[in-house]
Amino acid sequence: MAVQSVESSTTSSTSASPSGAFGPAVALSCRECGERFELGPIFACEACFGPLEVAYELPAGDPEGLRRRIEAGPNSIWRYAPLLPVPADVADLPSLNPGFTKLVKADNLARELGVTGELHIKDDSGNPTHSFKDRVVAIAVQAARTFGFTTLSCSSTGNLAGAVGAAAARAGFRSCVFIPHDLEAGKVVMAAVYGGELVGIEGTYDDVNRFCSELIGDPAGEGWGFVNVNLRPYYGEGSKTLAYEICEQLGWRLPDQIVIPIASGSQLTKIDKGLKELIAIGLVEDRPYKIFGAQAEGCSPVSTAYKAGHDVVRPQKPRTIAKSLAIGNPADGPYVLDIARRTGGAVEDVNDEQIVDAIKLLARTEGIFAETAGGVTVGVTKKLIEDGLLDPSLTTVVLNTGDGLKTLDAVAPTTGPSAIIRPTLDSFREAGLA
Ligand SMILES: *Cc1c(COP(=O)(O)O)cnc(C)c1O
Numbered sequence: 001m002a003v004q005s006v007e008s009s010t011t012s013s014t015s016a017s018p019s020g021a022f023g024p025a026v027a028l029s030c031r032e033c034g035e036r037f038e039l040g041p042i043f044a045c046e047a048c049f050g051p052l053e054v055a056y057e058l059p060a061g062d063p064e065g066l067r068r069r070i071e072a073g074p075n076s077i078w079r080y081a082p083l084l085p086v087p088a089d090v091a092d093l094p095s096l097n098p099g100f101t102k103l104v105k106a107d108n109l110a111r112e113l114g115v116t117g118e119l120h121i122k123d124d125s126g127n128p129t130h131s132f133k134d135r136v137v138a139i140a141v142q143a144a145r146t147f148g149f150t151t152l153s154c155s156s157t158g159n160l161a162g163a164v165g166a167a168a169a170r171a172g173f174r175s176c177v178f179i180p181h182d183l184e185a186g187k188v189v190m191a192a193v194y195g196g197e198l199v200g201i202e203g204t205y206d207d208v209n210r211f212c213s214e215l216i217g218d219p220a221g222e223g224w225g226f227v228n229v230n231l232r233p234y235y236g237e238g239s240k241t242l243a244y245e246i247c248e249q250l251g252w253r254l255p256d257q258i259v260i261p262i263a264s265g266s267q268l269t270k271i272d273k274g275l276k277e278l279i280a281i282g283l284v285e286d287r288p289y290k291i292f293g294a295q296a297e298g299c300s301p302v303s304t305a306y307k308a309g310h311d312v313v314r315p316q317k318p319r320t321i322a323k324s325l326a327i328g329n330p331a332d333g334p335y336v337l338d339i340a341r342r343t344g345g346a347v348e349d350v351n352d353e354q355i356v357d358a359i360k361l362l363a364r365t366e367g368i369f370a371e372t373a374g375g376v377t378v379g380v381t382k383k384l385i386e387d388g389l390l391d392p393s394l395t396t397v398v399l400n401t402g403d404g405l406k407t408l409d410a411v412a413p414t415t416g417p418s419a420i421i422r423p424t425l426d427s428f429r430e431a432g433l434a
């Protein structure tokens with residue numbers, strides 16, 4: 001029924017989408033009251049102001065056929081086009097083609113952490129702009145194109161700004177992105193190098209986000225698609241591809257436990273959505289899985305609420321080296337609490353020192369240099385095992401969502417040459433390195 005109402009209105013309205021632009025997606029639905037809306041550049045429910053998400057009529061009845069189709073698809077997120085709000089020919093359109101990153105079996109790290117089951121790192125630093133944000137932006141760009149936006153924008157904690165700048169350059173959009181003015185140099189340079197406009201705002205991410213919401217309501221923001229604000233329902237769907245890839249790379253099997261970093265909480269909630277879809281379609285066996293959320297102690301509104309047994313998340317003022325996760329007022333916080341509790345997971349946090357230690361532990365054991373967000377997930381995994389909340393005998397996947405080269409400052413003070421010597425063997429021996 002939803003299909004009919006969407007299709008009949010697209011033919012009569014000039015602003016609506018050409019048929020097929022959103023693939024299997026049929027509507028936007030309110031997460032709070034379930035009210036349905038036509039697919040459009042809207043993000044809040046008119047009835048209750050709840051957040052909107054994409055609703056589908058997913059391919060049913062032939063899981064084997066769908067699995068073969070996916071496996072024959074491109075080595076990018078577009079292999080999952082039948083499960084995303086994108087046109088069937090999406091792989092032919094200009095895009096950075098993110099995704100299909102490595103799932104690394106982390107046996108050395110497992111040994112150090114006392115894990116006897118399988119431990120995997122899903123290493124999303126391998127994306128085109130070296131963070132998981134390329135996934136979400138790629139879907140938002142498709143929606144922006146369909147809605148006729150000409151400028152791509154976002155409020156960013158750093159990685160998103162670079163992902164939007166790069167995607168806009170490839171897809172032929174103007175871009176203008178907003179960040180807190182005091183981010184890491186690696187993130188600022190990455191966000192600026194693609195040639196779009198980059199604006200530093202004197203304030204926290206939450207101030208940047210508030211500013212962007214004002215800009216959307218102003219004539220100055222006309223024609224602007226903010227990937228994580230007015231395109232947020234589409235943007236969020238990109239994170240489902242992490243769930244799809246993990247299961248496919250495990251041989252179409254659900255992991256028992258996943259450890260996911262939390263900024264706004266969007267990624268965590270959509271990974272859960274993706275896993276539920278795979279079960280519903282019949283692509284994986286229906287078994288329980290546990291979802292664990294990871295935060296930095298210096299910005300831990302969700303883990304604080306989790307530990308206190310609260311349903312609401314009280315905003316915090318961030319102070320942490322994990323700047324990519326520094327959202328003090330996370331939009332999806334309450335949904336993260338629901339998911340952690342429903343699946344039997346937990347939400348935990350680690351301090352800056354533990355983050356640095358975990359970055360070095362992952363680098364030393366597996367040769368993966370994570371950004372601070374990866375230090376958060378690895379550090380939280382260690383803590384969860386020590387506290388008996390994560391079962392070391394099961395299959396666990398830990399996300400690394402970004403590249404250590406963008407957050408060098410975190411490890412630079414405690415990482416450097418073992419010695420500086422003259423170019424002579426004597427000098428080498430004197431340094432005790434022989
Ligand atoms: C944005 C980001 C996240 C998670 O963001 P959500 O807002 O929770 O979806 C995780 N890791 C890195 C490195 C990020 O940049």
Ligand SMILES: [Zn+2]
Nearest residue numbers: 030033045048
């Ligand atoms: Zn509603």
